[in-house]
Amino acid sequence: MLHLNLDSLAPQLIFVAQILLAVALGALVGWQREKSGKAAGGRTFGIVSAGSCLFTILSLHAFSGADPARIAAQIVVGIGFLGAGAILHRETNIYGLTTAAGLWISAAIGMAVGVGFYLVAILSAFIMLGVLMVNEKSIFKSDHDDDRIDG
Numbered sequence: 001m002l003h004l005n006l007d008s009l010a011p012q013l014i015f016v017a018q019i020l021l022a023v024a025l026g027a028l029v030g031w032q033r034e035k036s037g038k039a040a041g042g043r044t045f046g047i048v049s050a051g052s053c054l055f056t057i058l059s060l061h062a063f064s065g066a067d068p069a070r071i072a073a074q075i076v077v078g079i080g081f082l083g084a085g086a087i088l089h090r091e092t093n094i095y096g097l098t099t100a101a102g103l104w105i106s107a108a109i110g111m112a113v114g115v116g117f118y119l120v121a122i123l124s125a126f127i128m129l130g131v132l133m134v135n136e137k138s139i140f141k142s143d144h145d146d147d148r149i150d151g
Contacts, residue, residue, distance in 0.1 A: 015057050021118070022046075022053035022110040025125040029106050032132045033099055040086060040099050048079065048103050049110035056114025072111060079107040102132065 026049025027042040034041025052075050059071030083100030105128050112121035 011061070015061075018057060018113050018116075019050050019053050021121070022049040022113040025049055025109050025113065025121055026106040028125050029102055029109070029128050029132070032129055033102055036132075038099050040103065045102065045106045048082070049106045049113075052079070052107040052110030053114040054110075056111045060115065075107055075111060079104055098132070102128070 023046040027046035029049075030040065030042040030045025033045065055071055055075050056068070059066070059068040083103050086096040086100040086103065088095045105124065109121045109124050109128075112118075112124065
């Protein structure tokens with residue numbers, strides 16, 4: 001028989017709300033990438049942010065006596081691996097660097113939500129959205145795609 005402890009349910013509902021916020025903020029950043037025609041969009045960025053948030057929550061609350069910084073460090077390493085897979089090199093051009101950096105900041109936003117730094121997470125998401133949109137304005141647009149570095 002399933003025994004439900006109501007005392008432990010309230011914090012878990014807060015954790016679910018944190019994950020939902022992380023998904024929304026990550027998806028917001030990813031929405032811009034999707035709007036720009038990039039392969040990684042709102043779903044990918046939302047999942048990365050939610051995963052980082054969940055790992056952060058678990059590191060803080062599920063493993064008593066453990067160092068939560070160890071999980072945080074592994075999130076950064078894992079996202080680095082994921083980001084490296086998003087970067088392609090063709091001839092003298094590099095593609096996907098902005099997408100990889102976006103995945104990295106999306107993970108950081110999820111971690112910020114996971115530790116309860118909501119204002120930092122929300123403002124970071126909107127700042128990143130602004131940074132990504134700067135290149136969309138024709139006055140700032142270069143001849144090169146924002147995901148390509150020549151040279």
